[in-house]
Amino acid sequence: MPKIVTIAEMRAIEAAADRAGVTFAAMMENAGRAVAEAILARLDDLTAHKILVLCGSGNNGGDGLVAAHYLSNAGARVTVYTARAPDEADPKVRRLREKSAFLADADNDQRGRVLHNLLSSATVVVDAVFGTGARFPLGGASAELLKEAGSALRARVPRPFVAAVDCPSGLNCDTGALDPLSFPADLTVTFAAAKRGHFTFPAADALGELVIADIGLPADLPEAQVGVELAAAEAVRGLLPRRPRDAHKGTFGRALVVAGSVAYTGAAYLAGAAAYRVGAGLVTLAVPEPLHPILAGQLPEATWLTLPDDDGALDSGGAELVTQELDKVSALLIGPGFGTAAGAGRFLDSLLVQAAGPRRRPFGFAGGAASEAPPAARFPPVVVDADGLRLLARLDDWPRRLPPGAVLTPHPGEMAALTGVDKDTLQADRIGAAQKYAAEWGHVVVLKGAFTVIAAPDGRATLLPFATPALARAGTGDVLAGAIVGLMAQGVGPYEAAVAGGYLHGRAGELAARALGTPAAVIAGDVLDGLIEALAEMT
Structure with missing residues (x-):
């Protein structure tokens, strides 16, 4: 059965996996690919969609950059908007540039006009602003991006399809509390294990469909032997x-x-x-x-x-x-x-x-x-x-x-x-x-x-x-x-x-x-x- 972990348990599992040879970079690559695959599986006509990937300045934003790469590879029209000007030396940014992907950022977006225009036309929004490592109350450039995005999305009717990376931004993955800046997802792709906050209200109402994606972590790690499981039909x-015939x-x-x-x-x-x-x-x-x-x-x-x-x-x-x-x-x-x-x-x-x-x-x-x-x-x-x-x-x-x-x-x-x-x-x-x-x-x-x-x-x-x-x-x-x-x-x-x-x-x-x-x-x-x-x- 799938595991359910705390934030601290997940960090310990990831650190142990890194020591065992599954690097943090490999985990991020696998995570971003899993997000892209989950989104693609839910889109009937890829050509009919405009996908906007919102990236914060932390690891969750890195997952979003990887997801953007795989979505673009699949033929989707993808735009990336980052909370800070991207690091051009980052391999994830370089390969998006090589594909002539459109990247915009809040540092170079006067009065947020580019963001507003992108949000008004996107049919799919990928929320990769804050992940499980968010510190509350939220602050900084990523919080500003989340605030502007949430305001625009709440005003749109119908709202675009929203896919969250690991958790909707602003969700406390231990307690299930939601920051006022948070906005709900239609799909949440979390990695390796579900988080306790996913099953606590009000957060549970903000997830949409929850997918637990395999990102290649060794199952036999001692740190992975947590005692809380999510019941699944097969298990x-x-x-x-059994019901023997001669009973x-x-x-x-x-x-x-x-x-x-x-x-x-x-x-x-x-x-x-x-x-x-x-x-x-x-x-x-x-x-x-x-x-x-x-x-x-x-x-x-x-x-x-x-x-x-x-x-x-x-x-x-x-x-x-x-x-x-x-x-x-x-x-x-x-x-x-x-x-x-x-x-x-x-x-x-x-x-x-x-x-x-x-x-x-x-x-x-x-x-x-x-x-x-x-x-x-x-x-x-x-x-x-x-x-x-x-x-x-x-x-x-x-x-x-x-x-x-x-x-x-x-x-x-x-x-x-x-x-x-x-x-x-x-x-x-x-x-x-x-x-x-x-x-x-x-x-x-x-x-x-x-x-x-x-x-x-x-x-x-x-x-x-x-x-x-x-x-x-x-x-x-x-x-x-x-x-x-x-x-x-x-x-x-x-x-x-x-x-x-x-x-x-x-x-x-x-x-x-x-x-x-x-x-x-x-x-x-x-x-x-x-x-x-x-x-x-x-x-």
């Missing part, structure tokens, strides 16, 4: 369980979903159906007794465990019934639709206490000898979601009361409840927050939201490439939790199940929005249906 495909339902495991209350009747259905849709062999829904007649007809494929209730919500008396089932299941989901009443809290506390008793046999359908283990290890693999997380946060020493590697699926508000840290602080560094608490707690953290982050206790982290308002609806989190537990029931590891389930869920949201014509119309049931096509794309 996710490899995480999904039976036991082959694909049994998921137990403990969910629901009369206030949230649909949560159990959405989670249970999602577990089935991703391939679980058998799903048992454990629900407060009043929910059974409401839900049984909606999911006839499920088996049911009815639990005593306290005014329609779970109560502690149901914990023993659930505990008796734990030896027979291969994965457990707790929490969707619980509500946060005292009875539900007592149920969760009692379940964690009772499940600490010796297990009669290993989880799954097959029998086995009794096993002794530390109390938190006597569960099957566990997912805790929604109200289960808020109730968990009220318990002392809760991380040790869960089996190691449990999957926690908080949205930012639930993450704040678990950590005691305010949402804004968590959201400012979502990757860092997920990694920090996954390591501290010893559990997999799925920090939901735009570009959901999944972090493992060992430092690995995966970011999902989905940011769609289609998923900003009640119940979609229940579908996600069900997809994860359904994969875990089939033997997929907790971290891998979270990555694969999260990817399928995000893709299902996109597909649902496409099918309905608008993300505004998508409800959780549509995302559930979208899992079918999302999974079909993977198989």
